[in-house]
Amino acid sequence: MPADLCPADAALAARLPQGVLRDPAPAYLEEPRGRWLGQAGLIAAPRDTAECAAIIRACAEARVPVVPRGGGTGLVGGQVMSQGPAPLVLSLERMTAIRSIHPDEGVMIAESGVTLHAAREAAARVGRQFPLSLASQGSAQIGGVLATNAGGVNVLRYGNARALCLGIEAVLPSGEVMHDLKRLRKDNTGYDLRDLLIGAEGTLGIITAASLVLAPVPAETGVALLVVDGPEAALTLLSLAQARMAGGVTAFEMIAGQGLRFLAEAFPEMRQPFPAPPDWSVLIEVGLPDGLSAQAALEGLFAAGVEAGLASDGVIAQSGREAAELWALREHIPLANRHVGAIANHDISLPLSEIARFIADAGAMIAAEGDMRINCFGHLGDGNLHYNFFPAPGRTREDYDQYRKPMTRRIHEMVVARGGSFSAEHGVGRLKAADLAEWGDPARLAAMRAIKAALDPVGIMNPGVILA
CATH class of the missing domain: 3.30.70.2190 (Alpha-Beta Plaits)
Structure with a gap:
């Protein structure tokens, strides 16, 4: 456990799984453009979904905000929280398993901490491609790519991250785990919670693994x-x-x-x-x-x-x-x-x-x-x-x-x-939350707030992101 914790952080730390806490380091509190410097009471890096769920449950009970962190490459401030109560920064850096690959189905199941580069290399080893391509692929992680619905240079042919995901496993704000790692192209069984969490920038839960679409490599x-x-x-x-x-x-x-x-x-x-x-x-x-x-x-x-x-x-x-x-x-x-x-x-x-x-x-x-x-x-x-x-x-x-x-x-x-968007592929984060509040459709914003209140009634998940 890090030294010199305040009593509240020490009490929360005592409730977390053994070995998940990380020593404070500037890299956990920075974003690429240097516009914000984040803060953290604790920094935790779970090794698996069960540990992630235990961390979220403890934070929900203690009313401690949670800021999810992937590769830290986001450009709209979604990975840092500079104001308000010091949050727990939850890093997915240790969840790096490629759980399975099904080349004939065109599916790979990867954990959220897998970098985009590692996912693309794993696909290449079985003669397929994961066709999401970003300049930051060496650092960007699957969880962050999905949480921001990242785009990149190949959207024209293959679509955004959302189009390349068949199912997800996620920890909801209550600490419950949603098991939806399906490998199906067709599944009309009610609300699509996968699509709800993709692009939510960590405000509705933590994506811990995903079923990703693999495409043939052009000859x-x-x-x-x-x-x-x-x-x-x-x-x-x-x-x-x-x-x-x-x-x-x-x-x-x-x-x-x-x-x-x-x-x-x-x-x-x-x-x-x-x-x-x-x-x-x-x-x-x-x-x-x-x-x-x-x-x-x-x-x-x-x-x-x-x-x-x-x-x-x-x-x-x-x-x-x-x-x-x-x-x-x-x-x-x-x-x-x-x-x-x-x-x-x-x-x-x-x-x-x-x-x-x-x-x-x-x-x-x-x-x-x-x-x-x-x-x-x-x-x-x-x-x-x-x-x-x-x-x-x-x-x-x-x-x-x-x-x-x-x-x-x-x-x-x-x-x-002109009917366009002020946030095309980087998300809303904290940078553009006020823009969304001003120019977003009122009915859509009301529905988003209702969903946020229903899934995260305590308001611990990445507060200040998307909905100001």
Whole structure:
């Protein structure tokens, strides 16, 4: 037991299973952007579901808040609690078992502490893939991925985390264990509590294990980076690619020239395929069945794009190494953004037909406010953009403190007015709880509060997240 506990924490610690407490460490109280520093009375890491249930029961009886923690990669503050009574931070880091794999069924049962990278490697060993792909896959854990309904680059073809989960095992706020690790594609037996807990960000319970969907590995894959005239042309090219490849488009990422210029500044050693960064380009990955050439499909798409006036230049990877180099450009953009230092970051989604107009209107609005650089990039295929703005060269983000909140509000207003979402794939967390309270549908919010009150009447599960 950690030393120097207050009497209340010492009393709670005495009720927990032997060996679950961890020594305090800054890593349990941090989030990637450094916006919040969390607090904790105790830090506990159960070894199995039974220990997790015992911890939740003890916290419920003692009225101690619980903050679940996975890999800590979330960007909306859901994994840290900086205000209110000191919580128990519950880490799933020790629950790392792949309980079973059923390759012929296309199912893997994994515990919540399994990293996304480990899950993908386990699937690969049996000739399958777990097709959720995030830049943070080395740290992000299955429990956190499901709790936030994470997206990533392959949503266009395979869907969000919710679409890749057949069943879950979870500890409810009472400490009861819900056993629903089914491997079924069809199960119409009442309310879908699996879907309720997925995306709930730990406010309705702790996901301890999940039945995950495994997909076949395409026989032929190909990657290309194509220069396009602008967002409208990129969307038309996306439609053309989908029509030509009948479901074979795995990823379709839009990249602004500003992002490539930030890459050159932060990672000058990275080789870029064009002499000067084009204003707009798209990174396309396709996966096709045996007998079809991904290379030929991409060459045909490029030729059709040029003929239609959509594309003007491009690079098609000739090897796995070249494909990895093209993907590295996209995956390093967030790191380059962090190197420059954003004034504000936005994780938004829009109907595809609204994207080009939004980009034009938002750019004009920001230009009218001051000298700022915009880096708009992201998962164009599913309408999810990362719309971020940065200081002018030679200035720092602190110079723009007065812009951050009002500009973010205006961006979100523009998104909501177009039928979009101000939280596309990162969740609501604590960062956007006030936005949800303001712009969420009143009937939907009332139903959410009723569900929260019914499942967590004491209010111990990640208080302050989603529902402010």
